[in-house]
Amino acid sequence: MSHSVELSGIGMSFGTTRAVSDVSFKVEAGEFFSILGPSGCGKTTILRMIAGFIQPTEGRVLIGGRDMKGLGPNQRPTAMIFQSLALFPLMPVWENIAFGLEARGISRAERRRKADELLKLIALEGYGERMPGELSGGQRQRVAIARALAVEPGVLLLDEPLSALDLKLRQHMRAELRALQRRTGVTFIYITHDQSEALAMSDRVAVMSAGLLQQVATPRQLYDDPATPFVARFVGxxxxxxxxxxxxxxxxxxxxxxxxxxxxxxxxxxxxxxxxxxxxxxxxxxxxxxxxxxxxxxxxxxxxxxxxxxxxxxxxxxxxxxxxxxxxxxxxxxxxxxxxxxxxxxxxxxxxxxx
Amino acid sequence: MRELFQRFGGWLASFFLILVAIWLVGMVLAPNLMTLDYALRPNLPPARIGGPEDSYSLANFAYLANEAVHRTIFFKTVWASALVTLTTFVVCYPIAFWMAQRATRAQLSIALMALIVPFFVNEVLRTLGWYIILAYRGPLNAVLLGLGIIERPVRWQGDLGVLAGMVYAYILFMLLPIYNAIESLEKAQIEAARDLGAPVWRIHWRVVIPHAKAGIATGCVFTFMLAAGSYVAPALLGSPGSRWFTEIIYNWFFEGGDWNRGAAYALVLLALCLLVVLVTLRIFRVNLADVAK
Missing domain, CATH: 2.40.50.100 (RNA polymerase II/Efflux pump adaptor protein, barrel-sandwich hybrid domain)
Incomplete structure (x- = not known):
């Protein structure tokens, strides 16, 4: 069950610093949506506001049409994949994947069954007993995705999860992420500063600069019809x-x-x-x-x-x-x-x- | 060893090794062997030392085993030290977590200052501070009476006073290892656990505490050993009903004049401490080397 995400006039200030100003857009359910911009443009702040780690100082976040005001990250139908992946190093892979289910009070046998099912989905069958430290970068990446998918989120939030991988693996993971998104139908919101990543994977892309939304469009439109000088220079x-x-x-x-x-x-x-x-x-x-x-x-x-x-x-x-x-x-x-x-x-x- | 020689050259490295050897033999091994020697021999007047009665036996240990009051105080010291350790942990863990993961740089400096500065004062004076606070006509009773929480002054000195004094005295030995351990935990792991729906207690139980395990074990071992071997706090803050085993050892040495029995008592306490340390490490599945770090 995937959800739409709607931002309406959200802004965020940290003290006197303005991180995000008056950003509005709507991500449709089941869409692969990227937020693209240079570092410090406010894209990670937006993702953390959708996840619920921070509350916007103004505006509203709606997920599946419901206002998320006051709800913490553990009360939202979102799951996040962190830049560092943040796997739990002291738990075997299957417990990592099943952690969200454990928090929901699901029985051990059922958790194990679900974890094995997800391990199959990410082509890591039989890796359940390994520790995260024993896996390669690409495998850890896939475990992080499985851990997020285990709680059956309506929206998956990805914070530059491919940035630590080398070029070949990154290109491979792009294709895998895209295929996974199609297969599961979950709404993906993907943060990146890498324009080729955004263009290659996304249904639509939002370009941000200095806390302001520049343009929301399909990759093709962004490239052919940039709406602002920033987009024209930044994309391609x-x-x-x-x-x-x-x-x-x-x-x-x-x-x-x-x-x-x-x-x-x-x-x-x-x-x-x-x-x-x-x-x-x-x-x-x-x-x-x-x-x-x-x-x-x-x-x-x-x-x-x-x-x-x-x-x-x-x-x-x-x-x-x-x-x-x-x-x-x-x-x-x-x-x-x-x-x-x-x-x-x-x-x-x-x-x-x-x- | 080879690394030591490569880095410092033959002379300096040998010098270091000799220093360590002197320390181990002279300050650790020799005193303990002497204590053992004392413990196994009977207490005799100087003239009869070396005579026919001066032979090795376990009589001094047997005395402790058969003396019901001393035995009770011994076991009470064990569980009271465990209680001190647990209480210190309960007090320190939230502070350590806050300092390591939540506090801003300025808050951290202030908290560290506030915790460390009192330790510039020596232990006896600090304990005397508690003695004054907890006195029958002291400020704590005055405040509680003034607020109407109690109707007549409470005798704090005794078990409660000893507990308070010890928790305060050993707070840094528990706090700093745990702080160090939690500080190295990546923030994103806590966020990830929260994002996956875990309530606060589960985040700590499944993510923070396992990560900080070695630090917690270190703090607990330190605090237990210091508490079991403590003398000042029970002497100043205790009452006749809350005697500590160290006080009995002291009495044998300096009041009873029986060094042999005192040595036997001291060895039993040492053996107990070692046992507790090893069992704790086994329970936490931590190596001695991790604690030493």
């Missing part, structure tokens, strides 16, 4: 060319920049006469000149990365250039130190008003 790589909007016509904005007039999609808040920035992804830049949107630049270096080469340099107005050129078209990539020109389709650029 981008080129940013500043200027002033001279015209908006049918959703296409014309921006007067140091590189001449450039055209891109008008984003939220774009107004004629306003200072704005045009954001265009590295893979949208095509070497060579076109009818419109030509960007003259000087090349510093070309990093060959296998499937593509990353071209670094400066546009003539001083802004940094990053362009990725597929290996199949490597012949088009300019030489380091050379002058070059790139172009892009107006639909691949987005114009956002400066904050």
């Amino acid at each position: 790589e981008t080129n940013a060319i500043p200027g002033r909007i001279t015209a908006i016509d049918g959703g296409t904005a014309t921006l007067e920049t140091g590189l001449g007039a450039l055209r891109g999609r008008a984003g939220p808040g774009a107004q004629v006469g306003g200072q704005a920035t045009l954001y265009v992804r590295p893979e949208a830049l095509i070497p060579g000149t076109d009818d419109a949107n030509n960007l003259p630049a000087t090349i510093d270096r070309v990093d060959f990365e296998g499937a593509f080469a990353l071209v670094h340099g400066r546009f003539d107005d001083g802004a940094a250039l990053a362009a990725s050129v597929p290996s199949t078209r490597l012949a088009d990539a300019p030489e380091p130190g050379a002058r070059a020109s790139f172009s892009f389709q107006p639909r691949h650029g987005v114009v956002l008003a400066d904050a």
Whole structure:
């Protein structure tokens, strides 16, 4: 039985420090939802408010439509997976998994049966008698997930649980988490500062910065239609060319920049006469000149990365250039130190008003 | 051993080893052997020492076994020391938990100061402080009378006075090992247990206490040994009905003039303390090496 989670205007202050301001969003039941942001943006505070470890100084948290005000973490239908996992090192694996059931007064035999069932679910059959210290990082990870699932939570809260693992294992665990979420149908709320993690696993992502909610959208929308300059810069790589909007016509904005007039999609808040920035992804830049949107630049270096080469340099107005050129078209990539020109389709650029 | 030599070189390492050996032989082994020697011999006037009557026997131990009053006081000392240990634990555990997991840095400094500063004063004076507080016409009775809690003054001195004085005297020996142990417990484990629905008592029973086991055993062993071997608190705060076994040993040595019987009594107390320590460690499943840390 999975629950929806709704935050309505929640804020949190620690003394004079404002950790979270006026955040509202709704996570649907059964959704894999990520909260993405740099460290110190307030994402962990939000998770701890949902779990009940701290009470928000303003606003409300509703889980399954019920107001959670005044309820502690042991009274909420949530279970949390901690960054450090926080397995109990002095209990064997099966007692770890069954700890929540023990706290609910369920008999030992029934606890053991449930623990074995969950061990099967996480593909660790026969590991029940081991101690957590005897397991590998990935196995401990799975035990932590099983321990949280044992209490049949409506919402699973995950606080960067993959950050301690090495890259290969992390990528493997991503796929496993996603599969587990589909199989169990439990609502997952996942905290991360790793955008590729958030984009790869989530149904939707909330991006936070300095305690403020920037945007809630699907991974695809975040990447293609960032709503704020922060999202445009934080999610994926981008080129940013500043200027002033001279015209908006049918959703296409014309921006007067140091590189001449450039055209891109008008984003939220774009107004004629306003200072704005045009954001265009590295893979949208095509070497060579076109009818419109030509960007003259000087090349510093070309990093060959296998499937593509990353071209670094400066546009003539001083802004940094990053362009990725597929290996199949490597012949088009300019030489380091050379002058070059790139172009892009107006639909691949987005114009956002400066904050 | 080899590490010692590698780190300090032959001369310095040998010097350390000799110092330790002198300590062990001169301060631990020799006095205990002498005590044993005394305990096994009869109490004779100087002229007859070394004579035909001066032979080894268990007579001094047998005397304790057959003397009903001393035997009772011995067992009372054992269980009273256990009670002191338990009471000290009950007082210290919540304070240690609060200091290790909940207190802010400033609160911790103040609490540590408040606990340690009284120990700058020596044990006799501290116990004298309790003597004054608990006196028949002392401040405690005055306050309780003033508040109307009691109708006539209470004689605190006796079992209760000894208990209070000892719990206070040994609080740090219990508190600091437990504090150290709980301090190393990761906060997230407590949060995880809470998040999984465990009530407070179960979090302590299943997560905090198992983690702090070695520290608790250390504190209990220290406190029990100090309590069983205590002299000042029962002497000052006790009454004739609350005599401690150490007082009887003292009497044999310095009032009865029978060092041999006193030595036998002292050895019995030592043996008992060792037994209690080993049994406690076995119950807690802790090694002696963990306690030494």
